[in-house]
Amino acid sequence: RGRRLCPWRWRALQAQARGRAGGPGHGRLLHADAAAPLREAGLQPRRDKFGGLSLHLAQLRSPESLDAATLGRWLQDAIKQWKSEGHIAVWLHVPVLQSRFIAAAAEQGFAFHHAESDTATLTLWLAGGRSRLPSYATHQLGVAGAVLDIQTGKVLVVQDRNKTTNAWKFPGGLAEPGEDIGNTAVREIFEETGIKSEFKSLLSIRQQHRHSGAFGKSDMYIICRLEPSSFDINFCQQECLKCEWMDLVELAKTKETTPITSNIARLLLYGYREGFDKIDITMREFPAVYTGLFYKLYHRELPENYRNMTHL
Numbered sequence: 001r002g003r004r005l006c007p008w009r010w011r012a013l014q015a016q017a018r019g020r021a022g023g024p025g026h027g028r029l030l031h032a033d034a035a036a037p038l039r040e041a042g043l044q045p046r047r048d049k050f051g052g053l054s055l056h057l058a059q060l061r062s063p064e065s066l067d068a069a070t071l072g073r074w075l076q077d078a079i080k081q082w083k084s085e086g087h088i089a090v091w092l093h094v095p096v097l098q099s100r101f102i103a104a105a106a107e108q109g110f111a112f113h114h115a116e117s118d119t120a121t122l123t124l125w126l127a128g129g130r131s132r133l134p135s136y137a138t139h140q141l142g143v144a145g146a147v148l149d150i151q152t153g154k155v156l157v158v159q160d161r162n163k164t165t166n167a168w169k170f171p172g173g174l175a176e177p178g179e180d181i182g183n184t185a186v187r188e189i190f191e192e193t194g195i196k197s198e199f200k201s202l203l204s205i206r207q208q209h210r211h212s213g214a215f216g217k218s219d220m221y222i223i224c225r226l227e228p229s230s231f232d233i234n235f236c237q238q239e240c241l242k243c244e245w246m247d248l249v250e251l252a253k254t255k256e257t258t259p260i261t262s263n264i265a266r267l268l269l270y271g272y273r274e275g276f277d278k279i280d281i282t283m284r285e286f287p288a289v290y291t292g293l294f295y296k297l298y299h300r301e302l303p304e305n306y307r308n309m310t311h312l
Contacts, residue, residue: 034077041066041074045082045090052089052133053082057098058119072104079108079124088127094120140211142221144172145185146268147197147228153272154245155265156195156228157257161241168246168257170223170264180296182283185224193243194234197226201280202298204264223264225271225280248272277301 035045042061045053060066082090092105096118110122114136125131147156147170157168173188175181182199189197206221235243251257252265271279281298288295 034081035074037074038078047087050089051087051127052091053087054091054093056093057101058093058095060098063098068101068104071101072107075105075108079126083126088125089131089133090124090126092122092124094122096120139218139220141175142172142219143175143181143184143188144170144221144223145189145197145199145226146170146203146223146264147189147195147226148248148268148272149228149231149245150272152245153248155248155251155268156189156193156233157244157246157251157261158192158235158240159242161237161239166241166256167261168251168254169261171240171243172223181222181298182224185226189226192236192239194230194232194236195228196230197228200225200227201276201282203267203279203281204260206260221260223260225268225276 038045038055042059043055043057044059045055047053057063079090090110091113092110094102094105099120102120102122105122108124110124113121113123113133115121123131123133125133145156149155156171158171159166159168171189171192172185173192175184179187181202186197186199189195201224202222203225204223206223207218208221209218210216211219231245233243233245248265248269252262252269254262257265267279280301282301283296283298285294285296287293
């Protein structure tokens with residue numbers, strides 16, 4: 001008497017009373033809030049539109065005072081409630097400094113999904129049957145730039161310092177998270193060669209799988225066409241052995257190059273002589289369905305009457 005109960009315990013007692021009386025929820029704590037201890041610790045699951053929940057342990061108010069066994073018991077009770085509520089999956093995000101909680105989560109059925117620099121993400125499939133959660137990123141995206149000076153017919157090429165074979169190739173590198181393809185090409189070309197350039201189009205996409213250079217993942221390699229806005233080479237000597245402007249016809253004929261570079265050089269030569277509209281895959285930007293966001297669509301250029309159709 002005179003003792004104050006926190007709201008979630010009060011609801012649990014009410015549910016127990018209803019169960020004993022044979023009312024709604026008889027035989028189980030239908031209204032008991034088994035996830036309340038998580039909320040009291042600062043953890044508020046976020047629902048997604050697919051019926052899943054995301055739980056971030058970075059939200060813990062006092063992680064240093066919480067032991068793994070206690071978190072495990074909380075998760076066990078909460079999982080039962082989440083299943084009863086119809087949630088299909090849980091995403092658990094664990095900061096690296098709280099890694100001691102991973103084993104407790106694993107005992108409740110969580111498994112690794114992926115890890116980044118400071119966080120591991122685990123998942124638990126709650127619905128029946130095989131998990132339908134998407135796998136983590138499985139592809140590496142590389143971008144190269146064929147920088148062609150249309151006034152001279154010369155193209156920018158490099159030789160990698162760290163390769164066993166000194167073959168001519170287009171400069172390029174890996175795209176960074178959140179970076180558009182054209183921006184990757186412009187950045188990598190400047191970092192490797194000191195040449196400033198402007199993205200014009202996509203020329204080609206190569207796909208290969210289980211590649212050792214891509215850490216065993218699938219590899220996408222996109223080659224862009226760019227035009228230079230500067231011409232004085234100042235190449236990175238840590239990455240490049242050589243860098244020069246080479247005549248496009250010479251690059252298309254030489255055997256001192258990689259097969260993909262040779263093929264793209266011929267494609268580029270065809271466009272240079274016959275018109276880039278025959279080879280370019282251009283880009284247009286459109287508003288996305290998500291407010292304030294945009295996406296880029298790459299395709300062959302459409303004639304004006306098809307771009308602005310008012311009737312069929």
